[in-house]
Amino acid sequence: MKRSDLEAAIDDFQAELPYTSGPYASRAWGHKLHSLCSYQGKFKPAMAHWLVKSFSPEGGRVLDPLGGVGTVPFEAALLGRRAITNDKSPLAATVGAAKMTPPTIDRALEQISRLEKQMLTVDLSAEEIAEAEFGLNASVSAYYHPETLLEVLKARKIFLTEGVQDDAFMWASLLHVLHGNRPYALSRTSHPITPFNPTGEYLYKSLIERLQNRVTSALAVPLPPEFLEGEAHHGDFRELPDKIADPVDAIITSPPFIGMRFDRPNWLRMWFCGWSASDFHTKSLEFLERQQTKSTAVYSEFFSTCTQVLAPGGVMAVHIGSGGRGDLVGDLRTLGKAHLDFVGESVENVEKVANHGLKDKGLTKHHHMLFFQRA
Structure with missing residues (x-):
């Protein structure tokens, strides 16, 4: 994508925030498989849909290196992209893999x-x-x-x-x-x-x-004819250059918001996946949401890794929240610039968003989309 085209696409995205209007505004929007093992902090399917549609080429390769339960890659697969998901959590990796290759x-x-x-x-x-x-x-x-x-x-x-x-x-x-x-x-x-x-x-x-x-x-709801089976990996994002054979055209991802933990709210499912009491104190320290509380410098490694797997001219879109403690948005903007060209940003005010019975919004007041491009 030419830089001028990317700038125009960002402007259009900010002006419309298309995932917030019409049927896309409903939290029930999307294919039924999006509800598989939902958990706190999950990417909104409608947002994933429009990010994939707006910032990746038709038939292109789309990666989420912090894939969670596979919302972005699944939406990419539904739109006929060649999707790749990755997550360090055994729970998230299992669900992400399920969405990449649904059986009959x-x-x-x-x-x-x-x-x-x-x-x-x-x-x-x-x-x-x-x-x-x-x-x-x-x-x-x-x-x-x-x-x-x-x-x-x-x-x-x-x-x-x-x-x-x-x-x-x-x-x-x-x-x-x-x-x-x-x-x-x-x-x-x-x-x-x-x-x-x-x-x-x-x-x-x-x-x-x-x-x-x-x-x-x-599985009663059919997949669209455009759906393409995707690729799933279980492991640290740092391992991706050794796992992904060809560069990707777009990276669309959402690092954990400050204060968010994915292990404890999902402890029963994590237990089924083999975690014991000690893992919630020790193994959890290996995860990005714990590492970023000490220093956001870990994201320098993150952007470096993403740059290695992103094709020249490829787009990286990073979704993150602001309003709580710290300035993760500012840190990511700065750290990302050391590896990629920062092209633009969109912002959504979410102060009035419902919490659906859980205190899962924390102090988040705005959702930011940071857009980078590899030269």
Whole structure:
């Protein structure tokens, strides 16, 4: 993209903020698979849609190096781009991979049938059962009927032994139903995003049955003919130059807002992915949201890495919030300029945005989009 064209596209984007009007303004807008394992701080699908549409070429390669649950890459895939997602979190990486390669309903049900047979052969040790006594508000065992808990533990053992492999959608769907406040959930009544202390009766709920219902419902909405299967990676963003074969045309990403943590609000799903109590104190320190609280200098590495995988003339769009402590927006603008050309910025006032029952907006008053270009 020529710089003059990029400048014009930024001006148009700021003037219209197209994701804030018409049907795009609804938080329910978007393909049903966007709701798979939603969590706090997730990129708004409509914003992702318009960023991809406005700042990446048709058929181009689009990367989110901090992909989270894959909102930007999935929207890119829906728009016929060749999408790449990456995340260090095993939870986010699993969900992102699921959105890159959704199976047919028949294929998903075959995978669940195989899981059901495997669970019949799983023996749990006393230590593995005791792992359900972990919890950050209530213990894991407090969320489930004893028989359901055993099924969760057996499925977890299989997941940790075999990994995601080609079954990412099945595992992401299981992570989705681990807790919630509707009949689809395996848990007692909790919250679908953050596993608040559960209430209600201990009722047996079949893991296989709930999983079958979930994938059948989620995959009932067809993908558009433009959809292209994407590429998913699990790991640190610094590893991407060794993983991505060809340069990308656009990087669209959203670093964690100051004060945001993705491990603790998702602790039950992270536990299923293998995290123990110590990981929330030690392993979490390896994540960007913890590192940036000490120094934003880590973003110099981030921009350096992104520059290595971005094609000449490629665009990098960085979404970040302001209004709380620190000046992450200013720091990113400055650090990014050391590696890329800073072309422009758009700003949205979000002070009146609803919090949907969670204190997930913090002190954020404005959303900024910083636009860079590789020379």
